[in-house]
Amino acid sequence: MHKLLSNRMTIFVLVAPGLLLFLFMVCFPIAMSAYYGMTDWRGIGDYQFIGLDNYIEILTRDGVFWRSLLNALLLLAATLLIQHPIALLFSIFVTHAGRFEKLFRTVFFIPAVISIVVTSKMWVSVFHPNYGVLNKLLTAVGLESLKQDWLGDPSLAIWCVIFVIMWQGFGYALLLYYAGLQGIPKDLYEAAELDGAGRMKLYTKVVIPLLTPMVRVAVVIAVTACLKQMETIFLMTNGGPLNTTQFIGNYLYKTAFSSSLYGYGNAISVIFVIVCLIMTVMMNRVFKKDVGEF
Amino acid sequence: MKKWVMIFTAILMVFTLAACSSGNNGGNAGTENESPSNAPSKPAAEESKAPEQVTLKFFTALADRSNGMGKIEQSIIDAYMQENPNVKIEVEALQDEPYKAKAKVYASTESLPDIIQSWGQPSFIKPLIDNGLLLELNPADFESSGFIPGSTDGFSQGGKLYGLPRNTDFLVLYYNKKLFDDNGIAVPATVSELTEVSKQFREKGINPITTNAMEGWSLPIWFEYAAQRASGDFGKIDAVMNGESAFSGDADFQAAAQSILDLAEADAFADGFLTADYGTSRNLFGQGQAAMFVMGNWEAGLATDENFPEEFRNNVGAIPYPSSDKGKASDLAAWFGGGYSISKNTKHPEEAVKFMQYFFKPENWAKQLWQTGSGTPAQKFDQFLTGEESALQKGLVDIFNSTTSASNTPFLDLGTEEFKTKVMEAHQKLFGNSITPEEFLKELDAAVALLP
Numbered sequence: 137m138h139k140l141l142s143n144r145m146t147i148f149v150l151v152a153p154g155l156l157l158f159l160f161m162v163c164f165p166i167a168m169s170a171y172y173g174m175t176d177w178r179g180i181g182d183y184q185f186i187g188l189d190n191y192i193e194i195l196t197r198d199g200v201f202w203r204s205l206l207n208a209l210l211l212l213a214a215t216l217l218i219q220h221p222i223a224l225l226f227s228i229f230v231t232h233a234g235r236f237e238k239l240f241r242t243v244f245f246i247p248a249v250i251s252i253v254v255t256s257k258m259w260v261s262v263f264h265p266n267y268g269v270l271n272k273l274l275t276a277v278g279l280e281s282l283k284q285d286w287l288g289d290p291s292l293a294i295w296c297v298i299f300v301i302m303w304q305g306f307g308y309a310l311l312l313y314y315a316g317l318q319g320i321p322k323d324l325y326e327a328a329e330l331d332g333a334g335r336m337k338l339y340t341k342v343v344i345p346l347l348t349p350m351v352r353v354a355v356v357i358a359v360t361a362c363l364k365q366m367e368t369i370f371l372m373t374n375g376g377p378l379n380t381t382q383f384i385g386n387y388l389y390k391t392a393f394s395s396s397l398y399g400y401g402n403a404i405s406v407i408f409v410i411v412c413l414i415m416t417v418m419m420n421r422v423f424k425k426d427v428g429e430f
Numbered sequence: 431m432k433k434w435v436m437i438f439t440a441i442l443m444v445f446t447l448a449a450c451s452s453g454n455n456g457g458n459a460g461t462e463n464e465s466p467s468n469a470p471s472k473p474a475a476e477e478s479k480a481p482e483q484v485t486l487k488f489f490t491a492l493a494d495r496s497n498g499m500g501k502i503e504q505s506i507i508d509a510y511m512q513e514n515p516n517v518k519i520e521v522e523a524l525q526d527e528p529y530k531a532k533a534k535v536y537a538s539t540e541s542l543p544d545i546i547q548s549w550g551q552p553s554f555i556k557p558l559i560d561n562g563l564l565l566e567l568n569p570a571d572f573e574s575s576g577f578i579p580g581s582t583d584g585f586s587q588g589g590k591l592y593g594l595p596r597n598t599d600f601l602v603l604y605y606n607k608k609l610f611d612d613n614g615i616a617v618p619a620t621v622s623e624l625t626e627v628s629k630q631f632r633e634k635g636i637n638p639i640t641t642n643a644m645e646g647w648s649l650p651i652w653f654e655y656a657a658q659r660a661s662g663d664f665g666k667i668d669a670v671m672n673g674e675s676a677f678s679g680d681a682d683f684q685a686a687a688q689s690i691l692d693l694a695e696a697d698a699f700a701d702g703f704l705t706a707d708y709g710t711s712r713n714l715f716g717q718g719q720a721a722m723f724v725m726g727n728w729e730a731g732l733a734t735d736e737n738f739p740e741e742f743r744n745n746v747g748a749i750p751y752p753s754s755d756k757g758k759a760s761d762l763a764a765w766f767g768g769g770y771s772i773s774k775n776t777k778h779p780e781e782a783v784k785f786m787q788y789f790f791k792p793e794n795w796a797k798q799l800w801q802t803g804s805g806t807p808a809q810k811f812d813q814f815l816t817g818e819e820s821a822l823q824k825g826l827v828d829i830f831n832s833t834t835s836a837s838n839t840p841f842l843d844l845g846t847e848e849f850k851t852k853v854m855e856a857h858q859k860l861f862g863n864s865i866t867p868e869e870f871l872k873e874l875d876a877a878v879a880l881l882p
């Protein structure tokens with residue numbers, strides 16, 4: 137086996153199919169996008185090469201692009217600072233739920249398995265100012281003054297949308313942490329207990345450090361999910377009102393397919409790739425520190 | 431080792447998602463395999479006794495095949511296939527926006543289906559004609575269809591015909607009589623009354639007016655009304671579009687924008703106005719949660735839609751947009767909208783034209799459309815009046831028959847898609863009360879400046 141793999145030709149042959157697939161399905165389209173991003177192509181007919189005009193326009197004058205990026209960062213912050221800590225707490229809770237463990241695990245994961253179309257449309261109804269459950273509920277408990285036009289108010293809509301996205305992704309985050317907790321050997325808990333560690337100490341000194349690899353995976357998944365957010369937005373607000381809930385994926389779709397600015401849309405997608413790469417590098421920097429092993 | 435696994439996972443994920451977005455966007459996605467037709471095509475002259483098998487691809491934006499216009503379209507297609515067993519028509523139907531997106535992909539890959547729904551408006555049809563993607567039609571072939579004079583203009587360019595109109599469209603104000611009566615509010619006849627009425631409804635806790643502001647195309651047509659009522663002339667916007675004047679600095683446009691803003695300040699627009707799409711706004715009105723609905727005459731079916739309570743169906747009416755001292759209620763924002771075109775690359779031009787002739791026989795489309803109350807045809811249809819139309823239908827006919835001047839193609843459809851998006855966004859800001867009339871007019875001028 138070792139001999140076989142030391143042959144460069146063999147290695148090449150074995151790697152080639154995957155590599156080719158990667159080149160043609162991933163790198164080639166990105167290169168094409170970069171090229172089209174330098175044209176004023178409108179989808180049909182001839183186009184002209186306009187250099188970096190589109191890219192400059194996006195970076196210097198396109199407020200909606202920056203708003204989209206900001207929204208992605210807001211969502212990321214909310215995911216990491218609110219959703220994940222809660223998911224972690226709940227996963228610990230589920231692990232210790234005894235005979236209800238299976239029940240809770242299922243209940244919390246339900247939002248993640250229901251189609252996003254269904255949950256998004258459900259939340260649109262919940263938030264509806266006239267017949268939505270939320271406003272009805274507020275009226276019922278006498279908090280009428282808190283009634284809002286949840287998704288129609290430009291300053292409020294983004295928070296509602298972020299809440300829904302976190303709700304949709306909660307089960308998945310919980311499951312990741314839950315799986316991480318399952319992977320920690322039981323004897324470590326016992327050893328810690330024997331050494332006289334309390335509950336608090338057990339979690340802060342033993343469990344959480346050992347969960348670090350899983351936290352990394354969860355964070356990577358969260359970052360990609362936040363950046364590429366599209367379906368919930370598309371289904372709930374389509375970026376509205378007034379582009380306040382716009383995300384890059386939806387914005388570039390709208391630009392290319394509603395406004396017929398294919399060249400510009402391609403330029404957005406290329407910048408999007410670069411943003412993703414920067415995020416990757418940053419994440420790797422952050423994660424450089426060594427992790428505890430067991 | 432673990433570090434490298436992490437880096438690799440991260441990069442892989444980022445690239446996978448980047449590939450998704452760029453693929454969607456590159457325009458080279460979605461090239462569907464065109465299955466070749468079953469039989470080799472032959473010139474019509476050589477057609478022997480046994481007719482060849484022909485498959486026509488039919489691409490339409492009437493996605494609901496079991497109600498309204500989509501149902502009629504499908505029934506005519508089915509009847510045609512029954513009468514011509516050698517012809518098979520494959521229907522692909524999508525909602526408006528996805529339809530337009532996919533039509534662009536088809537067009538950019540030169541793989542348009544044989545017959546497509548088109549709009550006789552430059553924003554849609556001009557790029558297709560300019561790039562030679564549509565088949566030129568012979569007007570004489572359709573003489574017996576009885577198209578209303580002027581209705582094919584939008585589908586023509588350089589004196590040549592490239593499509594056929596399906597509907598006569600105009601924007602009206604639907605209203606719920608019961609809500610007006612129960613609250614002792616009079617139906618508005620003037621623009622200022624409309625604002626007043628809206629305030630009264632708000633006080634009663636009822637949504638005054640709704641429309642599909644999320645998609646946004648009804649707003650600029652609404653603004654055309656406001657502009658006409660301020661100036662007395664639909665032609666003023668056309669003059670701006672022709673580069674003869676500008677929106678900014680014009681007292682009439684300023685007044686028009688202000689009148690919309692007055693409505694916004696009177697809280698005339700339903701809660702959640704800017705996030706209401708077509709279905710949501712229609713539902714809000716149909717469930718009696720909004721007093722008025724700004725929409726096209728194709729919604730005559732509101733009076734027969736069983737999804738809505740009977741109380742609503744018996745009480746829905748239509749009025750023209752309120753008048754002013756300059757613009758009359760009979761000055762109508764009316765245009766000829768959707769229709770069909772035939773792809774130039776079709777393998778069966780004769781068969782496609784034949785089907786279109788059949789489709790537009792007066793007793794097919796025009797009659798069925800009218801008698802089912804699904805809309806108003808772009809063909810003569812007075813011979814099909816039965817006297818049993820719903821009150822709503824009669825009201826709509828009365829509005830149309832009293833027209834003294836018409837706006838023709840909505841100005842947002844006179845430019846490119848980019849222009850259209852910018853115009854709609856400017857209107858959303860105005861209706862959302864987040865810009866001043868001056869800023870609004872400036873944004874419109876900036877959009878006009880984008881036009882080639």
